[in-house]
Amino acid sequence: MTIKLVDVYAGYRRGDFILKGVNMEITGDTVVLGPNGSGKTTLMRTLLGVSVSKRGKIIIDGVDIDSIKGAPGLLSGNLPELFMLSRLPVKHVAKFYLDLIGGDYNYFEELVTRIGEKEVLGKKFYELSAGLKTIVLDALALASKAKYVLLDEPFESLDPARRVAMLNEIVESKSVKIMSTHTTWLLNSLGDWNVYLMVEGLVYGPLKPRELLDLKVSRKPVGGVVLSIKLRSGGEVYLTKTTGTPISGIDSLDKLYEVLTWQ
């Protein structure tokens, strides 16, 4: 039960890659943590097999992703581009999709009603607020009950109460979750998940959430370096056990570059 990425390059134009040689082995619940623009969404699209341009290998349960066809229940995601443009109400679109991928519509309805609001079901997707769109997309991915569920920024535009409710739902899901986010507030709730850091198209890790929260960000190669991250600018960033700005104090990894500038 693994998803293996071997030297994966992916992007949108030939020769211009966003992912620049990603190697990962996903064996259980995983969170990919990185600032905006680091390539998290591209990684999700590539894992779903819908990236525009790709090099390298992705093996899901021993099968090359390019040769997977007609495998309902294997993988699902919350990316909006996976869903066809439709003028039909959310409930009809959800029924159609969940029927095709072998999901659980009743669970979808219950989840959307509980975390969002019941009226969502009768509305068209494009009429929803950004937060409600996130809830619908997350609910569709979770209700698929797929073996692997990919969740790209599943808390985007959600208010604090809904963020926590959605996180609980994700943690309790029996699927193997692969989640990408730029926020660090959730790390304390992720127990035994594997955490990968993603910066400028490369992934680093895995670490456990507790390990990561104990690390500090430094521009200098001080003692106790656990990870070193190469930047496009030519410099390097070090995650150390001893000196620097604690990761637990950076609520969003978008601030990583600001922290480095301050140092």
Next chain:
Amino acid sequence: MWFWAVAFMAFWLFMGAYVYGARVTMEEFIKQFPEGTPRAIIDEAWSKFILHYTAGWYGSIALFSMSAVTIGLVQYIYYSTIPIRYLTKYSKATTTKFYTGFTLAAITGIVVVIIVLLVTTILLYSYRFYGADFHDYRGLPVPVFKNLIVPENPIGVLATTIASGVLMYFISSTVALFVVVLRKPRALGFASFLPYILSFGLGMAGLIATGGRIHFSPFNIILLLNYHYYANATLVLDKPVTAMWRSEIEGSSQVLEPTTLWLVLLGWITLFAVISMALFKKQRGVNLEEIISL
């Protein structure tokens, strides 16, 4: 779609009946006959001319309307490339099922649009050329037409509409997938109007300007077959459609059999189907950023 394919086309049908057809009157028509021609012959020629005139307008408007449907189809197929790739991998849906569904949806949409335009043509042109008496029915004026200009071969019109729907679907699919394969999302706006522009250009040329090989273009074939089945008209290769009705009187050495047109139409359908399937296999989809940037 409803505006371009129905409302705009109904406007042109009205123009054909009342503006371009303003001088199509019995008084003008009768001047072509030598004095003393029996009235029965003139009446028969008049009804034949009116049938051909109506059939010519219906044929061209049906063509333009179907190509208007392709504007929406091209965009829908373009935006569906990623969901289809995802769903064919991780659901029980297959590419064949999706494209069969799309084709049937396109045919259904086109048949509905064409029925609306066909009824509009019959009522509008029957009223314009034969008139109607209005009877009071519960306070509403209900027209009773003196004569209805209906298609001579409605089954032929229906068969042409269905085959044209298939052709238009594959033309749309080819155009949309070319945009995807070439990774030129900004060309989508122009590309989606390409079948519409071509059908206007080629259709109008074949309708009023010239005959010859232009009649074998995928767009002109639709016009010709509809014209033929509506008026039971003889088709000739060397004349534009508006001049074809005379060939029944004057004769022509270049008579075009509908069977030949059907074979060419099937050839076009096969060609566009093969190209669109090859492009579908080659395409890798478009990404959301490119769609958003449009």
